[in-house]
Amino acid sequence: MDVAHEAAVVTEEPVALRFPTGVILAALLAAWIGLMALAITNIAAGADAGFRSWITLHPGIGPYSGKQLFMYAAWFVGWPVLHLALRRREMNLKRGFGFFLFGILVAVLLMWPPIFEAIADAL
């Protein structure tokens, strides 16, 4: 029960974090970059049969295997790069987090089949 825990005293004024806010923003942006890589790879696979064949890393799984690989590669390559660039910087977390939320919305919309198929057909 909650009596087992020490109650936290919360103030609404931001206080010093253990690390600069750039570390948080790097983690958020890297996750978003990974998801956008997935969305873009998926659209490219729909638009170009050669690319779809190229990213088919496993015959059973099909192009879904390459799409996942692109997502993980973009995420885990982008994260250390962003981390090194931002780790000592105090960033505007409110603005950065707002960008992250908007970016996630865009990524979700790009994954909705009627939308990504329309984009792929138009390319």
Add this chain to the structure above:
Amino acid sequence: MEPSLATLLILTAGAVAVVGLAMALTSPAGILVGDTQWQYISAFHGLGATVFLLGSTIAVYLAWRLYIGEIKAFDDLKWLAAFSTVMSAVTIAFGTWIYIAYRAPGGPRSYFLENLPEVHQIFFEFKEFIALFTLPMFFTSTFILWRYGKSIVHHPQARAAASVPVLLGWGFLLVAYVLGAAITKLRGV
């Protein structure tokens, strides 16, 4: 009220035990698991997703407490976020594995494309991608919670950055879970 980790573990283990006992007593195991390797993998995928859903649902509640600045069981949230991240990875791995059977000639995809093309072209395709969104969400939250520790409790923006991805990840999981269950009901592997 925020339950302690021990309470959560006992409740979760109890719930799994009750469900397991009910299944053992009432379900013919052969039909439950099936007689091919794909049905075993499908069962693990579904069980993994269910355990993921249970753990992440509790995490969502604690994330909300963090978001509004009233978290007390901070360590519980850290562990549940980490647990959800692991379960997300496990469920995605089994989901990718079972995808081989889904795409195989004569598999569910062939059936849907022939009889209910929109099920594959819209719902399954969206499910397979949105399920992947859960991992970056829970992983990022877990990273922030463990890296910064309780110092984020006093920082509203950092609280939002650590808690909202848990809620988003849970929402993505819910969509994938419901669509996955519906698709399996229509045509299993």
